Amino acid sequence: MASGGLKMVQKMLDKLPASEQKIAEYILEHPHEVVNSTVSQLANVSNTSGAAVIRLCKSLGLKGFQDLKIRVAGDLVKPAEQGYRDIEPSESMYQVAHKTASNAIQSLKETAELINYDELQKAIEALLKAKNVHFFGIGASSIIALDAQQKFLRINKGATAFTDVHLVATLIANADQDDVVFGISFSGETPEVINVLSLAKDRGVQTISLTKFDQTTLSSIADISLFTSYSNEAPFRSAATSSRLAQLYIIDVLFLCIAARQYEETVKHIDKTREAIHFITKKK
Amino acid sequence: MASGGLKMVQKMLDKLPASEQKIAEYILEHPHEVVNSTVSQLANVSNTSGAAVIRLCKSLGLKGFQDLKIRVAGDLVKPAEQGYRDIEPSESMYQVAHKTASNAIQSLKETAELINYDELQKAIEALLKAKNVHFFGIGASSIIALDAQQKFLRINKGATAFTDVHLVATLIANADQDDVVFGISFSGETPEVINVLSLAKDRGVQTISLTKFDQTTLSSIADISLFTSYSNEAPFRSAATSSRLAQLYIIDVLFLCIAARQYEETVKHIDKTREAIHFITKKK
DNA sequence: TATTTATTGAAATTATATTTCAAACCAATT
DNA sequence: AATTGGTTTGAAATATAATTTCAATAAATA
Structure with missing residues (x-):
């Protein structure tokens, strides 16, 4: 631990x-x-x-x-860790598969270790209280936002994940005092995400950031900052492989903590969701 | 010490x-x-x-x-624990974080073990040859499709990831002989995905499936089948946590294998992509 | 140069660890 | 049953350590 x-x-x-x-x-x-x-x-x-x-x-x-x-x-x-290794030219499929797996595992382990449980606690409280959570990310991070949205919708928590800044601005303008704007950016320096969080802050809407573990502009703006492990970017990993798994992992942890806090309710919602999907599918 | x-x-x-x-x-x-x-x-x-x-x-x-x-x-x-464990009521944040991490790691390890390198090889050849790859998934799997699309676009490979069945049908109708339709469904039984792959097969377009490791309808239809580890679904994991990481892992492996095969070219494309994003961002 | 902003450590405050000690306990002996 | 000598116990006192405050100073910015 x-x-x-x-x-x-x-x-x-x-x-x-x-x-x-x-x-x-x-x-x-x-x-x-x-x-x-x-x-x-x-x-x-x-x-x-x-x-x-x-x-x-x-x-x-x-x-x-x-x-x-x-x-x-x-x-x-702790025993010495394996560390990250970048993919090299003409590597065998087997090597690629194993390096990729061990990089991913490394990244998950580090991210788990870096969790600040006080911040996590704050994030969970804020999310529990919010009527709506607006996830926002651009590029690779937009996928994380979508994933988060899907998860939260399943437990009956209002969630959005648009990538259109104008739309998001509209949402924030009309946001409830307890709502949360959740900005995702690995670098923590994506201007669009920074702007969105600044706006939210200006309007008194709570903000959570998810960035690499570092002093980033985004994390300094946010009321609550969550982090994933940082690893030096090498040309191929820059296409965001392990970092993205780590981000998803943090989303999972948030989701599951909330789920654990309201266990019965969550199980009920998830069952309802499943039935609804079943119904749609059968209909054809 | x-x-x-x-x-x-x-x-x-x-x-x-x-x-x-x-x-x-x-x-x-x-x-x-x-x-x-x-x-x-x-x-x-x-x-x-x-x-x-x-x-x-x-x-x-x-x-x-x-x-x-x-x-x-x-x-x-201590070293990461083995095996899958479901989240239980009123569990501490710490426990949730660690169970989630160890489940994810377990799932990645198993998926890596399950890789069939002959099938992987075939998939890579097909993807290298294709002018366009149409990723298709619904629900949680749609996110995997989007992730794959982003990756492949970065290396200048045409890629789509729509969730609208009509649109996808249109794409397949007009697909090139070398194109690939890539169906993603953890259960391997999602009707929409099965239909899309059936259509593709009927039109003589190559198909790849990504499902849990099992005899699924989808994997039996596809020309090439890739798998993630199968683990009994417990109520909370059903909201797709580790299984989704494993799917992303397979996408990464595909992407990186292709990248390794055309190393110089990939590095060039990724650099171009980065510059382009930089340009857009600076402009404001 | 004037003005703000950040950095610094000495001293005050607060929290925490440790020691002291008298009371309570207990088993063995008368 | 009463006495003795050794343990064990926790409340309170003390010692130590962690944290905060704040005024002085340095660096950056206007």
């Missing part, structure tokens, strides 16, 4: 202010020491202050210093 | 005084909670006192409570 602390530190390293960076470097170099030290000890060895240590924890999206220690401790017992 | 905390607790269990034993039992039953709680929280939930908690730590030969937490955290980082 709790782990991935070192990965978080690594990822954020060059986006941090100087003092936090010094601490981050120390952590990466001496993870074993960190696990058994206190805030002020860490402040000392890295020539900074306790406040900076706490700030670093928060910058990483963690609850506090304890949380960081727990996660780093988790990293230290 | 730091781990084995749970083992220590287990070993000592019956040598401990009553109050410490209660705490030890709680730790063994709820290790996840323990990792994120304080001395007094643990004292409360186990109906003892803070002092007893500290005494337990010392009894185990540890330095203190922090040390215990770190070691338990280490124990919790």
Whole structure:
């Protein structure tokens, strides 16, 4: 469970202010020491202050210093991971199939580890309360939005997934106070998605973002930010393979958490959906 | 490094005084909670006192409570669990996230194992030769079709993914001899998809199916059949979670095999695509 | 240059861990 | 049954650590 602390530190390293960076470097170099030290000890060895240590924890999206220690401790017992491998010219089908599977698995594992359960909790509460959820993504992310829409409609939650910015603007303009706008963009920098979330925020509509784990414009705008694992893009993966599975995975987790929270009701809705589809199909 | 905390607790269990034993039992039953709680929280939930908690730590030969937490955290980082498990009522977010991940991983592994490389080879040849590929799926599978379309368009392969049966019939009526109709249906029994593939076959257009691994109507109709792992449907998974990831995985494998076969060309097309998107985005 | 904005660590505050200690318990002995 | 000596216990006191606040400073922007 709790782990991935070192990965978080690594990822954020060059986006941090100087003092936090010094601490981050120390952590990466001496993870074993960190696990058994206190805030002020860490402040000392890295020539900074306790406040900076706490700030670093928060910058990483963690609850506090304890949380960081727990996660780093988790990293230290884990066997070395396989890592990502890109597809190369004239590779055998067998190799392609296996690399693809192991990249996907890697990505799922990392994404699961990176989940911030406080944010997830907030997202679930917001989604439960909302009358309508407007999913919005463009390009590859539009597919994630559609998938999410399908899922939520099945449990009788109003959901939209248009890709037309004008339409989405209309929806937001008329949105209820409890509704949610859910922006999806792997890079977190897609202008259309940023605009849509900005609009929503301006109108006081709640926003959730789903981006790669990073300081992205989108995640900084959103009230609640969810993340998938980040992996360096290599030419072929850029056509979005594992990253997309990770996004779908997060959607699944949201859906299933909500489903688990209202178990009986969900089962009922899903049964109704199934019957309805059966009815349509038989009719021909 | 730091781990084995749970083992220590287990070993000592019956040598401990009553109050410490209660705490030890709680730790063994709820290790996840323990990792994120304080001395007094643990004292409360186990109906003892803070002092007893500290005494337990010392009894185990540890330095203190922090040390215990770190070691338990280490124990919790275990390799992904095996097998499928359905979501149950009022499950914790953490459990949902991990069950979902391990189900997905399991499904991907199985699907990779099930690949028939002769059929895959045939599918790749057919797709390489085709001027246009018509992906067709309904409901959850329509999303897989859209994903496939996006991928193939990126490498300059004509691709459609309509859900309107009339439109698809039109496309097939006018299809080239080398074109491919690609039917997607997890159950393999969706009437619309069966009809579309039947039509294609009747018109002498090549057909590929993607279904669960089973004797399905769809796979028996298709010239080339591809499969994802089959797993008994439980109420919640029926909302298609892992099965859909497995379908996307197969699409990825197809795409990447084709990409690997025409490496230079693919890289060129993907670069062009990226530039085009960049251009559109900048324009505003 | 003036003005805002971000970064920083010392000190205050708050939370948490640990120790102390008197009371309660219990088993063995008279 | 009463006495004794050793355990065990948790409330309260204390010590330690984590977190927040805030004013000073540095960097960016106008």
